[in-house]
C-alpha cells in the first residue's frame with residue numbers, strides 16, 4: 001500500500017509549507033543553517049535560532065554583536081540554498097536578547113520567510129517588520145492571557161495582527177512560559193483546554209483583519225499520533241524541536257546528540273535560567289552545581305537585555321556554547337520532556353517521513 005500523509009500544508013498568508021511541521025529554533029547553535037535548510041528541503045519550516053548564532057565566528061570573543069549579525073545573514077542564505085526552493089526558512093529571536101531589534105532587522109533584510117519570537121512578549125515586533133517586506137511574524141504564547149494581550153497590543157499600536165501563533169505547552173524544551181510550580185504539577189494542567197481557548201481568542205482578529213491566523217502547537221510532540229491530536233484540537237500545524245536534535249543534520253556536536261540518545265526520562269529536570277524563566281534540561285554536572293550554589297561569571301557575552309553577571313546563578317551563554325561544542329557535563333543541554341524516548345540517530349528526511357506518513 002502506498003504511504004500518504006493526509007496532512008494539509010501550512011499556509012501563512014501567501015507563503016505555504018507543504019508539510020505542516022516547524023522545526024523549533026534551538027539556541028545556542030543547535031539549529032542553524034544545516035538543520036533548518038534540511039527541514040525546509042523536505043517541505044517543512046526550518047528555524048534558525050539567532051541566540052549567539054555567531055559563537056564560532058572569528059572575533060566573537062571581542063565583538064559578539066557584529067559576529068551574530070554576520071552569522072544571521074550567512075545562515076539564512078545557506079539554509080535557503082540547502083532548501084532548494086522547498087519549504088520555508090525562518091528565525092527564532094528571543095525577546096530577552098540585548099540586541100533583539102538588530103537581530104529582527106538583520107533577519108528581515110536577509111530575507112527570512114518567518115520570524116518567531118518568544119521568551120518574553122514580543123510587543124514591538126510588528127513595528128520592526130514592515131508588512132510589505134513579506135516576512136511573516138508570530139509570537140510564542142503559553143496562555144490565553146499572553147495571546148490576548150499580544151493580539152490586543154499589536155492591533156492597538158500597529159493595526160496589525162499575527163501572521164500565525166505558536167502555542168508552546170509545558171512539555172517543551174528550553175525556556176518555558178510557566179511558573180516552576182505550574183511545571184512541577186503539569187499533569188494537573190489542562191493544556192488542551194488552554195489551546196482551544198487561545199484558538200477561540202484569535203477569531204476576533206481573523207474577522208477584523210479578514211485573514212486566517214494559523215495556529216501551531218509545540219511542546220512534547222513526538223510522533224504522528226501527537227500531531228493528529230494537535231490537529232484535532234484545531235491546530236494547523238506543529239512545532240517540534242527535541243526530535244530534530246538526534247539527526248545527522250542538527251548543527252550541534254555529536255556528543256550533544258549522543259547525550260540525547262542516552263538520556264533517560266528521570267535525567268530530565270527543570271532549571272532556573274538567568275533569563276528569569278524556568279527551563280528544561282538534562283541533569284549533569286552543571287545542573288547539580290547550580291542546585292548547590294552559583295558558578296561565578298568570569299566574562300560577560302552581552303546576550304541578555306536584563307542580566308546582572310554578579311548575581312546570576314551561571315552565565316547562560318557560556319553554558320550553552322560549552323554544550324553545543326560537546327561539553328555536555330559542564331554545559332547546559334536544553335531538552336523537551338519526551339527526550340528520554342529518543343533512542344537513535346536518524347536523518348531529517350527519515351524523521352520527516354516518520355512524522356508525516358500513515359499507512
Ligand SMILES: Cc1cc2nc3c(=O)[nH]c(=O)nc-3n(C[C@H](O)[C@H](O)[C@H](O)COP(=O)(O)O)c2cc1C
Pocket residue numbers: 023024025026027028030049051092094117118119140168171172173174175218219220221239240241242243333334335336337338
Ligand atoms: C535545545 C533546545 C534549545 C531551544 N532554544 C530555543 C530558543 O533559542 N528560542 C526559543 O524560543 N525556543 C527554544 N527552544 C524551544 C523549541 O523551539 C520548541 O518550541 C520546544 O522545544 C518544543 O518542544 P519539543 O522539544 O518537545 O518538541 C529550544 C528547545 C530545545 C530542545
